[in-house]
Amino acid sequence: MKNRLEEIRKQRGLRQEELAEALLVSRQTVGSLENGRYNPSILLAFKIARYFGMCIEDIFIYEEEN
């Protein structure tokens, strides 16, 4: 799965740490998502989508993996 997290975060002029605070997760979690080290839980995906006022599908791009 790919995502547009870094792109969207930068559009809004946020640092990783600020986004992490807003989402109540660690800075490393945000960095790990941006760099594709792992995927978010569905709860975190919802939090992110809601925070940015977008829907999950517009931020996270599913592409027939496995």
Added chain:
Amino acid sequence: MKNRLEEIRKQRGLRQEELAEALLVSRQTVGSLENGRYNPSILLAFKIARYFGMCIEDIFIYEEEN
């Protein structure tokens, strides 16, 4: 998080086991999601949404948890 999985599965006339096969997960996983024992990973949520031709937000209902 709530979900409309059981409702949608029954609308389509599927058994838990059939849905599980289509999603490549176990029958217990489908049952556990329907009964709220745990939430799907975001990959499974995408698979489910894509299988039903719906978007994640129409199947899984996020409600400010934690």
Added chain:
DNA sequence: AAAAAATGTAAAGCATACTTGACATTTATA
């Protein structure tokens, strides 16, 4: 009512999401 099919659910194990802490590297500012 009896048998079969579908669903509920628990335990133990493995995989992955997320944490904190620490330190290295890159980017921006003085």
Added chain:
DNA sequence: TATAAATGTCAAGTATGCTTTACATTTTTT
């Protein structure tokens, strides 16, 4: 150029998603 700010990344630990096995309960069919 030197310093600070932001980001990258690793390791070890905890929590949760998902598996298989197994058995109980409910629902459907005969």
